[in-house]
Amino acid sequence: DVADLPGVPEWLPDHLRDDGIEELYPPQAEAVEAGVTEGENLVASIPTASGKTLIAELAMLSSVARGGKALYIVPLRALASEKQADFEEFEQYGLDIGVSTGNYESEGGWLADKDIVVATSEKVDSLVRNDAPWIEDLTCVVTDEVHLVDDGERGPTLEVTLAKLRRLNPDLQTVALSATIGNAEALATWLDAGLVDSDWRPIDLQKGVHYGQALHLEDGSQQRLSVQNNEKQTAAIVRDTLEDDGSTLVFVNSRRNAEAAAGRLANTVRPHLTAEERDQLADIAEEIRDVSDTETSDDLADAVADGAAFHHAGLSRGHRELVEDAFRDRLVKVVCATPTLAAGVNTPSRRVVVRDWRRYDGSAGGMAPLSVLEVHQMMGRAGRPGLDPYGEAVLIASSHDEVDELFERYVWADPEPVRSKLAAEPALRTHILATVASGFARSREGLLEFLEQTLYASQTDDSGQLERVVDDVLTYLQRNDFLEIEGGELDATSLGHTVSRLYLDPMSAAEIVDGLRDWERGASDSTSASGSPADAPAEPPADSGFTTASELAEDADGSDDADADPDDISALGLYHLVSRTPDMYQLYLRSGDREEYEMELFEREDELLGPTPSEFEEGRFEDWLSALKTARLLEDWATEVDEATITERYGVGPGDIRGKVETAQWLLGAAESLASEVDLDAARAISEARIRVEHGVREELVDLAGVRGVGRKRARRLFQAGITDRAQLRDADKSVVLAALRGRRKTAENVLENAGHRDPSMEGVEPAADVSVDLD
Ligand code: ADP
Known part of the structure; x- marks a missing residue:
């Protein structure tokens, strides 16, 4: 009976009854018996729709009732808003709920006062890297769909993040919710947790x-x-x-x-x-x-x-x-x-x-x-x-x-067991750098000891495998100047710290730094050298590594800056640069596309940063073309091509455009930081490309489109009506604004107010007759 729950806030039983919940479902009752409302760790492996959310709420609410703070980790951004809506029901009892997705560089200071925070595992990982101080106040962490540790791409982040949170807060209550899986007890062993493993369902x-x-x-x-x-x-x-x-x-x-x-x-x-x-x-x-x-x-x-x-x-x-x-x-x-x-x-x-x-x-x-x-x-x-x-x-x-x-x-089949995917190089490249940069490990041994706390370590008999991959990754990170190893001590370089805080895959960072450096060198060579970079041999340079930051800094100092005009970097070149990093999910090259983008490459190769791989390097060349397709989408967006045309041209949905734009915004922001970190004079060009892609506008609309409520289409209409920037909008003739916004009074008032107009009211204003804007 919901009246007999130890440790929960006193308003909860009534609240649950109002929601039609009089009694716990059997797996929920088992969870309470296992101490989920009293701070005990728990793994609950139960079927879809059998009430996992309530188990999470019982854990979090009782932890908050004891004066603590809870974190709920969602597997998908799309689910964050759904959970937010669920938990906001508790605000009437004085709880504060915060949701944090996206924007990986901030420490989310505003989350410090929240009782329950909802975030993706990537976001939590980035908060830890940015030393969000409130992380240490956490008393309870719930992870939803924990069986996704089996996912090759995202699983390792969840695994490492849980290990870090548990190391930072040794008393942290860990509750992991999973669909029915073959080896729930392995997860329980890993998390040192009680186990509810049930196939009970509320409906047959x-x-x-x-x-x-x-x-x-x-x-x-x-x-x-x-x-x-x-x-x-x-x-x-x-x-x-x-x-x-x-x-x-x-x-x-x-x-x-x-x-x-x-x-x-x-x-x-x-x-x-x-x-x-x-x-x-x-x-x-x-x-x-x-x-x-x-x-x-x-x-x-x-x-x-x-x-x-x-x-x-x-x-x-x-x-x-x-x-x-x-x-x-x-x-x-x-x-x-x-x-x-x-x-x-x-x-x-x-x-x-x-x-x-x-x-x-x-x-x-x-x-x-x-x-x-x-x-x-x-x-x-x-x-x-x-x-x-x-x-x-x-x-x-x-x-x-x-x-x-x-x-x-x-x-009739039973679900598969869940297996850790941590011991793969791409995953470890990122996480080892972050682990060292945030001070969780200061030596190779410390690193291995930290990794002992992961699911991987609890599942493998071959600890040699992990050691081998760790050593390969350390070599890679050192060679690219992200880490220094001296007398057995591991230390992140300044570049390494930046990369970790920016939440970049080190390989993305190397690609960006390398591309910018190539551009600078190309720009300073172009007066003397004959032939374009395309004529250069396509093999990677002999050391096949990426240039180190110190070499880069030397390059930058040594070369004649006057020759490299940062304004010459084309937006397409920058979009291509970030699109070819492992952090961008590139557009798929369909069979008919190949020819088109080879042509495109031929025409616009000069704008790309870094040498084009040879056609004989199948994989790399293919990637280069997919990145070009992705970059073209971004360029279309940033030159005001309408959404419908873009979706058709690239065979994507509107949500995909959003996704690509957001990733590009993040990576370009990171590129800006990297450029200044290694003393490359490109930050302004990058920043402009970023803002254009953010708002989906050409250069001349950047200022206007930044006004809240304006956006790309309205910015263009205002511009056509002769209002070309924010300052002009602030002092604009209201009848012109109204006409430009096609007589929509509410919109016009809103926009004027956001631009800081003295008197945004549209009462009695008629649209100016001589303004004609006809974009559609
Ligand atoms: P899951 O997360 O396991 O997929 P949910 O937590 O979303 O499932 O629960 C599914 C539905 O069951 C929700 O609508 C929830 O309100 C309802 N529910 C959960 N626990 C109980 C209960 N003890 N009694 C009645 N309904 C419940």
Whole structure:
């Protein structure tokens, strides 16, 4: 009973009852028995939708009630806002909630007063690197989806970050929440924690496989579920669910497939909608169109008007929220999603269809089956407690033999064990530098001892493997002047400290420094040298390493600065430079693209920083071209090409443009710091390229677009009306501003107020007749 919880704040039982929670679910009760409200460490491995969030809340609230401070680590930025909304419910009892994602260089001082902080593991890692003083005040850390330590790209950060937090605060309560996995006890051993390992679910789940005219269920029964002429299996299942007044979540393996499937399934849903539902859906479709005017937005709105939707990481936050809400309100009857949704957005439905159980995997060179863990997480979204009698999760078989295969592979299978991915060079390169720079280790032995606290160390029998990779990484970091090793002592150089605080992969930093240096050298050579850098031999220099900072500084001092005009660096060159670092997720080069970007490279090679790799170096040349494609997207954005054209030209969603822009902003900011760290005179050019990409405008609009509420389109309209900067806006004739903003009074008042206009009121003002702005 929620009245009998030790250690929780006194308002909690009533609060829970108001939310319809009278009793704990059995795994939650086990967690309380294991002391989660009394400061004990805990690993909880329980199925999706079985109440993990409440376990987290019990831990955090009781810790805060004892005068402490809690941190909740989310696996995805997209989930931070969802958790924020959950936890903000507690603000009525005087708690302060803070959310921190993005912006890796700050120490987040404003978070010092918060009782509960929500952040991604990358953000927490960066806060530790920047010595955020409040980190030491933490008394409780909860990590959601801890099984993601198995993820090759992001897992090591989570692992190392937990190890650091626990070293900084030896009394820290650690609570790790996981989907059901094969080796939960290994995680518990690693974290020195009690274990709740349960497969209890609040609502029954029937798993099954559909083939032909039947749904085969795991209890051995069969339901007739017939496919009509010309109908796909998925459509038949969606229709069958609709006839029973239920909704369906369909998981597919790519964004494109999600969009295509939603478009098709709209035809299935349409005839089942009531007139009232159609009206409400039409309103939501309008809201979707208002979020952005791109093809994705249009396609989504069209599907939603018919009661279907797609959901993937290429959608903007606004789109995602509208879809999730409409699905929860049962207006949208089917959502076709890529697996991101399964990772935690709480959108249960009567039925789940796992349509694709293979997806493209670059490292496998083709289609590879999904893990049992992932498929079970998707399946776990079936069934809404209190609303449905039970949930059904269905895999689609395309042949009779496949029915058996899918039962073996997924329905009856246990999820895989989770394995640490730490002992890989890219991961250790970053984390070893940060560990040394923040003083967690001062010698090779200290470093190995620190790494002993990771999951990796607790899982391996071959400690030699870790030592070997550590030694390789130390050599690399030393050679590039990020670290100094003297008499067994490890020390970060000034450059190394900067790189660690900037949250850069050291390899990105080396690429940036090297590229800038090449540009400076090229610029100072260009008067005397014949031939462009493209004619130079393409092999890397003999020492194949990157130049050291001290060499660089010498270079900078020794060369005649007058020859290297920093204003000559083109924005494209800088966008390309940051796009080729391992910290930028480059655009994929499609087969038809190669020729186009080779042409582009031929025409604009002079603008790129550093020598183009030879075409015979397949991998590097390919990367160079992908980086060029990515850089061209950024350049388009920064020259005011409209969003719809960009999404079409590069085959991306609006959310992807945002993502690339944010990464570029961060990396260019870092490049600015690096340039001044190694005395390169390029900071101004970099800063301008950064601001242009931030606002998506040409140079002349940078000032205007920086006014809150203005943005790229309005800045251009104002500029066309003769208002060219912030100062002019402040003193502008209101009728001109109103005309430029197409008679939108509210917007005009807002903009004028933000620009500091004396009297922003638009009352009685009429749009000036002689101002014509017509961009669209
Ligand atoms: P998970 O994080 O495990 O996927 P959630 O924590 O989101 O699952 O819980 C799923 C749903 O169950 C939420 O809507 C939550 O309010 C509800 N819930 C959690 N615990 C209880 C409980 N003890 N009694 C009733 N409902 C609960």
